[in-house]
Amino acid sequence: MGSTSAFSVSRRNTVDFREKIICRPATPLLRRCLNPIKYSSATHSPSIILSPLSPRFLPPSRLSSRPPSPVSSKQRSGRELFCLHLFQRRRKKGIMARQQLEVLNALDVAKTQLYHFTAIIIAGMGFFTDAYDLFCISLVTKLLGRIYYRVDGSPTPGTLPPNVSAAVNGVAFCGTLSGQLFFGWLGDKMGRKKVYGMTLMIMVICSLASGLSFGHTSKSVMATLCFFRFWLGFGIGGDYPLSATIMSEYANKKTRGAFIAAVFAMQGFGILTGGIVTLIVSSAFKNHFKAPPYSADHIGSTVPEADFVWRIILMFGAIPAAVTYYWRMKMPETARYTALVAKNAKQAAQDMTRVLQVEIQEEQEKVERITLKESNQFGLFSKEFVHRHGLHLLGTTTTWFLLDIAFYSQNLFQKDIFSAIGWIPKAATMNALEEVFKISRAQTLIALCGTVPGYWFTVALIDIIGRFTIQMMGFFFMMVFMLGLAIPYHHWTTPGNHIGFVVMYGLTFFFANFGPNSTTFIVPAEIFPARLRSTCHGISAAAGKAGAIVGSFGFLYAAQNKDKTKTDRGYPPGIGVRNSLFVLAACNLLGLVFTLLVPESKGKSLEEMSGENEEEEMQENAGGRTVPV
Incomplete structure (x- = not known):
């Protein structure tokens, strides 16, 4: 022998x-x-x-x-x-290794290097801008009410009517939902890079236009603002599927989750920057243009120059978007799109040879063999897609929808918390610029303590404990803390117990971000075929934004006090905050259940998750990948 x-x-x-x-x-x-x-x-x-x-x-x-x-x-x-079973698993891995294109394998096994961090910054700056633009409007709505809806002789400053407030805050969400669907589809048709530039230019133009909203009456100014905010949201919507898809297709399989999570974590810095910019602008105007509180002078408490404050804050969002545009246009198209969708092996090899600084062989014949398989040509509305990925898409859409209902509805409790702990005094005791300053200070502290840390815990641990575990844990603890707020709600609202309420509230935010708020963004970019990846991520994200609309505005009405005399001005009676918390806890429980439909993608290549390189006999059982273990 x-x-x-x-x-x-x-x-x-x-x-x-x-x-x-x-x-x-x-x-x-x-x-x-x-x-x-x-x-x-x-x-x-x-x-x-x-x-x-x-x-x-x-x-x-x-x-x-x-x-x-x-x-x-x-x-x-x-x-x-x-x-x-063991033999087939080993054989499947061997076949995958033999069929994997050299250029894609080079990306999967590449060591973490400079181009990874460059991609994170370029994609992340888009998300930074997205978060800034979406969240900064909530910092200036009180100011808009004082400027455009002042009522002579009223003991309280002017506020936006419920329908106007919902439009100003929510129209960007509607635009985002539309943009996620449209640009997600377009990213699979035209390529990630081309569409990426379009979304950024829309964001730059509409950020500037929002600050230049004009009109002779209050209604015309708000209508113009809503128009440009819708199209701003439309551009922002395109950034969701494209940023996630580009980062997933550039990353190696060992640290892919951390890279995509790092892009999403830039949202936290965007929220934080929105608060800081508002603090700086409002502080500068407040110190330069002195004004008495509203209770002392109804008209003089809002100086004419206050109209510039909200415009400057909204227009600032154009700066990071414009700076990022040049670098986005310098990025090459992702190799997975070029090879598997555009079917240009030569260009994919050339692009990645330049990026990775290694010689990569073009394999046009292998590309044609892989892409021409009947099993790699099914469309989104085909029976084959439903069989292979239908449950996966159901899982990603429902979990994101349920998460955003709970996540965005948490903003409803901020005004009660801030007032209770003295961060925001009664509006009549402040002038307009002072109110903007104190609202932004409170929001900045919340972002600094509860929002930003959760994102980076996800970055650090997602490739260690996995997406599935983090998402299950996040939904579970969000449910626990919401029940912890709801069951003894009267205890928390008693004077002297507000600190405990703030801690529980902050932990709910923490486990949202160190949980499903991050993973629902990551997983759809990993489990679908390259030719449908951006589309499916856009569908999942749009479902999430629908949940955000329900959470922000549906619960704004639902959380109103049952007693008509205690509701916010202009709102009908609702089910109350306590009952709303029970409903939100139920949403988190449902999210935990639907997470079972989402597969674990830790440490696997994108082609292994989507089954694009499998032989026919192995694709027959592809629909069974729903189990996340």
């Missing part, structure tokens, strides 16, 4: 190990399962031990020479199935 010829055996007088051997529950069993043994049909003694999936040979001396122990047919059948 020492020479190479001793390891050769005639193909016609051998039979596969799986058809002859009876497995035994010992270490040699696993060794035999993973290394198919070929027996001579003449002697039935091991003359060769070959693994078609490994370059190594295993000496026969390492196998047990004992005869098989007597087992029942039922035991034998179970063990043979187990052996076959």
